[in-house]
Amino acid sequence: MNGRLALILAAALVALAALALAPFYLGPYQIGLLIGLTGYVTLSSAWALFSGPTRYVSLATVAFFGIGAYTVAALNEVLPYPLVLAAAAAIGLAVALVVGLSTLRLAGVYFVIFTFGLAELVRQLVTWYEVNVTGTLGRYIFMSFGPEQIYWQLLALMAITLFISWWIGRNRLGLALKVIGDDEVVAAHCGIYIARTKLALFALSAVIITLVGAIQAPRWTYVEPGIVFNPTLSFLTLIMALLGGANRLWGPALGAVPLFLLFEWLSARFPDHYSIILGLLFILIVFALPGGVAAFAERMFGQRKPTPQMPGAESALARDTAEARR
Amino acid sequence: MLTTAIIAGLVLGGTYALVAMGLTLQYGIARIMNLAYGETMIAAAFAAFVLKDALGLNPVTGLLLVVPAGFAFGYAIYGVMMRPLVARAGDRGALEIDSILATFGLLFVIQGVLLVLFGSNYMSYSYLNIPVSILGANIAANRLLALGLALTIGLTLYALLRYTRWGTAIRAVAVAPQSAVLVGIDVNRAARFAFALGGALAAAGGVVVSMYQTFTATSGVTFTMKALIVVIMGGVGNLLGALSAGLILGMVETFVATYLEPGLTLAATYAIFLTLLLWRPQGLFGKATR
Numbered sequence: 001m002n003g004r005l006a007l008i009l010a011a012a013l014v015a016l017a018a019l020a021l022a023p024f025y026l027g028p029y030q031i032g033l034l035i036g037l038t039g040y041v042t043l044s045s046a047w048a049l050f051s052g053p054t055r056y057v058s059l060a061t062v063a064f065f066g067i068g069a070y071t072v073a074a075l076n077e078v079l080p081y082p083l084v085l086a087a088a089a090a091i092g093l094a095v096a097l098v099v100g101l102s103t104l105r106l107a108g109v110y111f112v113i114f115t116f117g118l119a120e121l122v123r124q125l126v127t128w129y130e131v132n133v134t135g136t137l138g139r140y141i142f143m144s145f146g147p148e149q150i151y152w153q154l155l156a157l158m159a160i161t162l163f164i165s166w167w168i169g170r171n172r173l174g175l176a177l178k179v180i181g182d183d184e185v186v187a188a189h190c191g192i193y194i195a196r197t198k199l200a201l202f203a204l205s206a207v208i209i210t211l212v213g214a215i216q217a218p219r220w221t222y223v224e225p226g227i228v229f230n231p232t233l234s235f236l237t238l239i240m241a242l243l244g245g246a247n248r249l250w251g252p253a254l255g256a257v258p259l260f261l262l263f264e265w266l267s268a269r270f271p272d273h274y275s276i277i278l279g280l281l282f283i284l285i286v287f288a289l290p291g292g293v294a295a296f297a298e299r300m301f302g303q304r305k306p307t308p309q310m311p312g313a314e315s316a317l318a319r320d321t322a323e324a325r326r
Numbered sequence: 327m328l329t330t331a332i333i334a335g336l337v338l339g340g341t342y343a344l345v346a347m348g349l350t351l352q353y354g355i356a357r358i359m360n361l362a363y364g365e366t367m368i369a370a371a372f373a374a375f376v377l378k379d380a381l382g383l384n385p386v387t388g389l390l391l392v393v394p395a396g397f398a399f400g401y402a403i404y405g406v407m408m409r410p411l412v413a414r415a416g417d418r419g420a421l422e423i424d425s426i427l428a429t430f431g432l433l434f435v436i437q438g439v440l441l442v443l444f445g446s447n448y449m450s451y452s453y454l455n456i457p458v459s460i461l462g463a464n465i466a467a468n469r470l471l472a473l474g475l476a477l478t479i480g481l482t483l484y485a486l487l488r489y490t491r492w493g494t495a496i497r498a499v500a501v502a503p504q505s506a507v508l509v510g511i512d513v514n515r516a517a518r519f520a521f522a523l524g525g526a527l528a529a530a531g532g533v534v535v536s537m538y539q540t541f542t543a544t545s546g547v548t549f550t551m552k553a554l555i556v557v558i559m560g561g562v563g564n565l566l567g568a569l570s571a572g573l574i575l576g577m578v579e580t581f582v583a584t585y586l587e588p589g590l591t592l593a594a595t596y597a598i599f600l601t602l603l604l605w606r607p608q609g610l611f612g613k614a615t616r
Contacts, residue, residue: 110558116361124590275435276434279438287410
């Protein structure tokens with residue numbers, strides 16, 4: 001087991017190193033693609049960190065993403081960059097705690113509805129503040145570094161996010177979350193602090209999402225609330241995590257990579273019909289792959305793999321029972 | 327100023343109440359959380375616009391065409407999209423999540439079609455735009471007509487559900503879907519009918535809104551949000567609750583916009599929503615169900 005773990009770790013490090021070196025061999029367009037890819041893998045993994053095990057469907061992704069981006073826009077000329085990032089993370093954390101404390105004890109569908117409008121609320125508050133207090137709506141971001149630096153920061157954040165979800169899946173917290181997702185009453189009887197556990201995970205997920213927004217902000221030179229709080233981002237994140245499978249470590253990444261490339265292609269080829277195709281694809285995924293690609297693959301391989309390994313009689317018995325069950 | 331605000335609040339609130347009634351039918355009886363509800367409304371608003379501008383049909387006559395179309399649309403959507411999800415869902419929670427996700431896709435499809443057909447500009451048409459004086463305040467006649475229509479449609483529906491045999495069956499499904507089967511009610515048919523009725527109410531709401539407001543292809547989401555808030559405030563499945571919550575919300579919004587700041591209406595809506603949920607999670611008139 002330890003040998004296997006070391007092997008996986010080594011493979012992950014090699015893959016990470018290869019990804020980190022990629023900008024030296026690629027043109028600006030490909031680096032842009034990589035930034036988008038890394039960003040969405042991180043977003044959907046962070047989303048699944050909370051929503052996967054607890055089954056609380058959050059549509060607030062863009063609220064936190066926008067908070068991150070807007071903090072950078074507001075503070076980039078006042079503070080040094082690392083402090084700007086820290087400020088963004090702190091604001092994201094504060095908002096997540098307020099939202100979490102007031103909504104996480106609500107039943108599932110109320111949570112969905114509240115998060116559904118949260119981005120709109122934050123956007124309206126920021127717009128109101130900008131128009132009435134500072135007197136300007138848009139802000140400019142001038143940063144001294146190029147797309148490679150943005151990519152490396154995102155890559156590091158992605159690695160950290162994947163590591164966190166791997167680590168959580170392997171300890172008591174992950175188990176507690178699964179019990180909460182299955183049945184909150186049972187979880188309470190097991191002595192799990194439901195509210196505290198959910199709040200911690202929601203805040204962690206929100207801080208990561210905020211940081212993705214903050215890191216990606218310098219990609220725009222001009223920022224206004226309508227741009228950074230675009231609700232499509234929440235939908236994309238959700239659909240990616242669902243396609244891949246929100247309950248698996250690699251699930252969100254598995255959904256994010258093909259969908260991001262597909263969306264890039266679609267928005268270039270069919271800009272007018274983009275949202276129709278997006279919607280149809282969304283419906284298709286909900287109908288065809290309820291548990292996501294990862295669960296689907298496990299089911300397929302899970303059914304096929306054991307059969308040839310079993311001795312003849314047992315295999316026939318297993319097949320018979322399996323058929324009887326169907 | 328005060329009278330104007332009160333009447334404007336009543337008009338807005340009446341529209342919200344009408345719109346929320348449809349959503350509460352869909353969610354309370356068919357158990358479908360329909361996130362594409364506002365888009366159905368906006369599609370109806372565009373239909374009224376086309377009928378008025380291209381065919382010269384006034385919106386009240388338009389209602390007679392658009393409302394049945396909304397019913398047919400809801401009926402078809404339930405049969406094609408929702409029925410398989412209902413059949414697949416193991417429990418109510420699973421159906422809620424599945425319906426949220428599927429109608430989310432539907433939201434994008436309808437919005438995309440509207441964008442392709444009409445573009446993203448603000449739309450409006452002029453109908454009965456003549457001032458009427460009530461208690462010293464000048465109000466446009468179209469607003470008063472909108473309020474009258476909203477109240478008429480809403481109260482008719484309430485009476486139908488409350489006093490007819492058919493309405494009793496529908497309400498039985500809302501209260502106890504398992505037991506309704508035992509007394510010979512076809513739950514699936516009732517659910518489909520309630521969902522279609524919700525579509526018809528969304529269409530009616532869209533036409534009513536288009537009489538006095540501008541709208542764009544993308545403004546459906548805000549209506550869904552407000553309808554959801556009204557539904558939750560009033561208690562899920564409760565028509566009178568939806569009516570009173572809609573009126574409260576319309577009043578609060580108008581007063582915040584008139585006396586405080588037009589940019590903060592949504593924040594006010596949310597503040598009410600959150601306070602209410604924390605104080606009475608089952609809504610003003612709802613019974614605790616879970």
